[in-house]
Every structure is written in structure tokens, then in C-alpha cells.
Amino acid sequence: MATPAIHPSTLTRRGLLTATAGGLLLSGCGRNDQGAPGTSGSRAQDSREIVVGASLELSGPGAALGVLQERALRITADELNVEGVQVGNMRRKIRVVLRDNASDPRTAARQARELALKDNVHALIGGTLAETSLGIIAQAQEIRIPFISLAYGDGIVLPLAERTYVYKVTPDSQDVAARLVQLLVTREHRRVVLVAGHGLHGDAGVAAMKRATEAAGVDLARVVRLPRTGDNFRPVLRELADRGPKAVVVWTHPPDTGEAARALRIVGYRGPLYFDPAAVNEDTLQERNLSSVEGAYAIHPISLGGSTLTNTTNAALARRDFVFRYIQLYGGFSGFAPYASDALTLVTDAARASGTVDHGRIRAFLRTQVSEGMAGAYTFSPSRHSGLERGSLGVYQVSHGEWTRVS
Template sequence: MATPAFDSSVLTRRGVLAAAAGSLLLAGCGQQSDDGRTGDNSAPNSHELVIGASLELTGKGAALGVLQQRAMEITVEELNLTGIPVGNLRRTVRVEFRDNRSDPQEAARQATELTRRTQVHALVGGTSTENSMAIVEVAQKLQVPFVSLAAGDDIVLPLAQRTYIYKLTPDAGDVARRMARLIESLGIRRVAVLAAAGLHGDSGVQAVRSALRDVDVALVRTVRLPASGRSFTSVARRTTAGEPDGIIVWGTAPDSGAAARELRRAGHRGPIFFDPGAVAEDTLSGANAAAVEGAYAVHPSCLAASTLTATTTAELARRDFTYRYIQRHGSFSGFAPYGSDAVQLLAAAARSASSVDRGRLRAYLQTQVTEGIAGGYAFAPIRHGGMERDSLAVYVVSRAAWSRYS
């Protein structure tokens, strides 16, 4: 099977950022020795590209974290069939997985251990914003590239303080604008927002307010989910008070599906709109199925990859990845490809840099203008949040499955 190949021919903002990335390519690169080390700042010489992954494999975040481990394992196996050319070596990829138990303190501890003791070349992980932010502090301090799998615009901002940090998920503003256009097209005039506690919800609330103003849709109230994750009954009642035409649920699985269920119990019969964090098997599970039927989600276009009409390199790669994932795990989740793309992006950076030196990996990550499994990325020295807005699409839940909405 073909490994996912990135297509850099898309003529959007990606083309502009590619040129910008090239002009500042080696800014901040360390002095590379023959074995790819920069003082104490890189892993010892080996024939591997070693990635440390701190993921939510248990605890509240497991609905998303487990998907990433599955995707990374599939992609590593595929890459290691031939290895990746890095300078005059052909390296295999090894991922050191850690379960952060959905605990930011544990995520930070693991990032430190992986960087200092295991001496990984790069870090990946944090499907929750809080866990990613904990890893950010360690990665930036120890100067190891970190590819975040979480949503939340502050993960890569301010850029001057996030020089080693990259984010794969779409920016909240891009998601909110796509969602606002959908809401307007459906003739909905009054909307309420039920948002997660914490940084992910903060980004969503701010983005939704701005996007709804642009389409002249009234935001009648904003309610936040309890940080404890306990009963959503009271917040659902507050959200549905005044009978808004539609409700935006901005959160992550498993909270998204549970929130939709409580909104229906509280009497909401209008449409529900999800951000990409809701797209996991849990949201469509038996307990939530009736509540989310007919709900909409804005999500990267990988969610409904066609096995019949794939023609481009990127589409074929998506089809092959989806096939392997379903073959191994029985069903496919649209959130899974971020882990695959993280591995591919780091492998591509190592190929381009001819090195696994951390400083050079960081510099060559910001040249990646590519089409991945989840969508298109356009990293540059001025932009470390790479998911492109033209990768987003609208989906609707139909018969317990995500279907492309047109």
C-alpha cells in the first residue's frame, strides 16, 4: 500500500506560506554534528527517528487519545516497511507511547522524561488543550519540537514564545466562520452556545461571537459546561431557556454527545452544531444516537473520504489509511488522522533536514506545506497552526453516521 504522500500543489494560502518558509528556513538551526546531535539537545546517534507521544489513553480524554495511538501505530508500521531517508542513513521510526491519564501534570512530567531521559527527537500528543499546554511549557524550555493534537489557538500563540510548538487542528476562527455561514443558510436567527470549560471553550466562544456578528445572527446566551464533567442537566436547562433556534456545542468527546443528550431532554428540538472535537465514536454511541441524529459538525474533509472517486495522491492516501484503520479497528473516526499526520510531518522534516537534530527538525517543520490525511497544512515561520480553512467541510449525522452535507 502506498504511504500517505503530501501534495503541495494546492494554490491557496499554502503557496504563499511555502515561499515565506523557504526564505527563513535555517533561522535558529543548531550546529549539526555528524551524528545529528547538537550538544545535549538531541538524541544519541541511532538509526531511528524517535518520537515521544504523551496521550490520553485512559481517563476522560481517552475517547480521543486512543484514536491517536491507533493512527500513529498504523503509520509507523507503513513507514518502516522501507524506512525514511535521512542524510546518508535510512531510519526507522519508533514511538515511545505514554498514558498521561488525562492529567496535565502527568503530561508535563512525561514530556520532561521523554526529552531528557529517553532523549526523543520530537514530542507529539495532548488531545486536550490543557494537556497540550502543559507539554508546551516543557517543549519550549527544553527546545524539542512538539506537534500538538489539541484544539485551542493559544497553543501556538504568541509565536515568539512558541518557536518549537506546532498545532494540527483547525483554528477556532476558521471553524466558527464556516459554522456561522451554515447557520445563516438554514435561516436560523437566534443561537445559544454551550461551551467546554477551559482553553478550548474559551477559543470557541470568542470565535463564535465574532463569526455570528458577521452574518447578523443573534447570540442569545453563552453557557459553560462544568469543569468537573459531572451532570450537564442544569447547564442544558440554562442553555435552552428562551428557546433558541439552534445551539452550538463547542467541546470534545465524550462531553459533546452527553451535552446533546441533555439538551434534548431539556426540550431543545432545533438543530445542534458541533465543532471538530465532537467527532469520535462516542458521540454517535447508543446512548447519544437519538439526540445527535440530524446534528451538524464542521470538520476537516477526511471524515467522509470516498473509496470510489479518489484520484489525487492525497485522496488515495486518505482512502488507504481509512481502509487500514477500519480493517484493524472495525470503524473509522475522523479525529484519528491527526496522529498519522503528526508522524508524517516529522518524518518529512527529517528527510528535508537530512538530520534528526531537534533544532533542524523545528526549522524544517515550518517549511511543511502539505496535504495530509486530515487535511491541508501550511506551516511557516509566521504560522505554526497549520490546518487550512479550505480543508473544512460540513457533515450531518444521518442514521448514526457522519454524512457530507451539501
């Protein structure tokens, strides 16, 4: 795993305080919704808190994404709680009520409703899978509570008329596809095959890559759709390998990314691999996948390699503090974009700017935020609820088992 060289003496005062917080300031968290120890159940709302509900994939096919976002939430809640958040004339602590949706859209929808109506949260975060995010969206819109999705897929915030309370912190598929195709052209690969995952994330990739390749005059020779997570990928990929493609784009999320790469190598494909941002995950660089993904390229936000000791902007210092805390708690940093961290910060910034925790006011200030987050720069507007800027994307390559920035 890529681990930036960081010494504790380089951290800000707030970062050092956070590093000693021990995770105790994030309450109401658990991996179930039966009120077990570590969960808040239907605890009465404290007027001195900002309460955020989070429905994440801590188990099931989306766990490779959801668990990392849980970690980001914990670190950022502790960071914010060092001083609290000034909302009007009151400094409030952050409380996150966490639920495991088990990667099931119906469970995510039920949890969103319970979090809003029983736990009285001020905003919702979650859904690292597009399917679970869509389950939450229906409830957020009906109840009129702000929701920030952590999933990939452009349809999450569109059409705007039906997504007035919904925002997204992941990159737009069209921006990712444009950067991927630009990289393919630079490397003189003008004929490419797309391997897209099962589900809505794969659907978005297919649509975006078709538009981007057509615009750039690149031949999208074939689109192959993977079966569901856990199924055997080799049969659908064997015929592809037999045709000898010069380049393959794999657009899916872990654990399918690593599984698809391994299957491609097993059936005989030896050419270059290109990944979408969801591939940047601890699972992809697991030992079982390393020989298959070595040399692969990925488009990903700047959080993957943007923290250096010489970069002293506030955003860079915040990223460095985050990485140090992550390494301290979990023993290594995978470089994934900490979308949940940005989502929680966006909610608290909206509450601070509005001077209230009212749902409508938080929503109104979310849609005008311009900020620099952990993943990159965000610009939201009434006509743009997907705020991560295209310029926040970089090109990375797996080199000796680590992600290295190349552009």
C-alpha cells in the same frame, strides 16, 4: 459508524504491505511510564531510528480523543516503516515512545521532560486536550525540542514569540466558527445559543463564536458554560431549553458532546444542533447518543468523508489505505481526523528534508512545510504554526447514525 466501501484490490502496494505488518514495527509503546512490557523506559537511542515521544490521554476525561490518536500513530508508524525514512545517507526506522498522561497537565509536562532528556526523542507529539498540551509546551520550549500538538485551541501556538518550537495540526477556532456561522446563516438561523465546554477548548470556542457572529450580523443570544466532565449538565441546560432557542451550537469535546446533546433533549430542546470538529468521535455516535445527535451538523476536516474509489490523488490513496488498515484492526472507522498520523508524518518529512534528526533543524523545516495530510492541506510558515488550511473544512450531518458530507 461511517465506513467507506473499500476493496483490498484497490489499495496501493505500500498499503497492502502495511496491512500485513500487524503493528509489530511500532515499538516502545505502553499505557504507563513504569517500564512495563511494551514500554521503552530509557532505552538508549539507536542512530538508525527517528524517535518520537508521544504523551496521550489514554485514560481520564480525554481518553475518547487520545485512544483514537494512539491508533493513528500505530498505523502510520507501520506504514512509514515498510520502507523507512531516508535521512541524509541513512534510511531510518520510526520508533514511537508512548506515554499515558491520564489527561493530567502535570503528568504530561513530566513525561515530556523525561521523553526529551531520558529517552532522547527527536520530537514530541501529543496533548489532545489543550490543558495537557500547555503542560508539554513549557518543557518543549525550555528544552528546545519540536512539539506538535493534537489539541484544539488557538492559544497553543500563540504568542509566536513564546511558541517557537510549537506547532498544531487541528483547525483554528476562528476558521471553524466562520464556517459554523456561515452554515447558520444559510439555514436562516440568525439567533443562536452557544453551549461551550469547561476549559480552554470551550474558552477558544466562546471567543471565536463571538467574533464570527458579530462579523456576520448573527445574534449570539446567550453563552452557557458546561461544568466539568462527569458532572450533571441538565441544571445549566434546563433554563436554556425553557427559553426556546431556535438553534444551539455545542462546542466541547467527547464525552461531553454526546452528554450535552442527550441532556438538551431530556430537558426539552428539540431544535437543530451544530458541533465543532472535536465532536466527530466514536463516543458521539455511541448508541446511547444516537437519537439525540441524529440530524446534527458538524464542521470537520475532509478526512471524514473524502476517500472515494474514483479519487486517485496520492493523498486520497493514502487516506484510503489508512481507512482500510483502521477497519482491519479496529472493526470500523469513526471518520475522526487522524491528527497524530499527520503529526508523525510532518516530523519525518522534516527530518527527511533537513537530512538530520537535530532538534533545531527539524524545527526549522517544520515551519516551512506545505503538504497534504490525512486531515487536509497544511501550510506552515515562520508566522503561522497552525497549518491546517480553512479550505480543508467541510460540513457534515449525522444521518442514520453516520456522518454524511453535505457541503
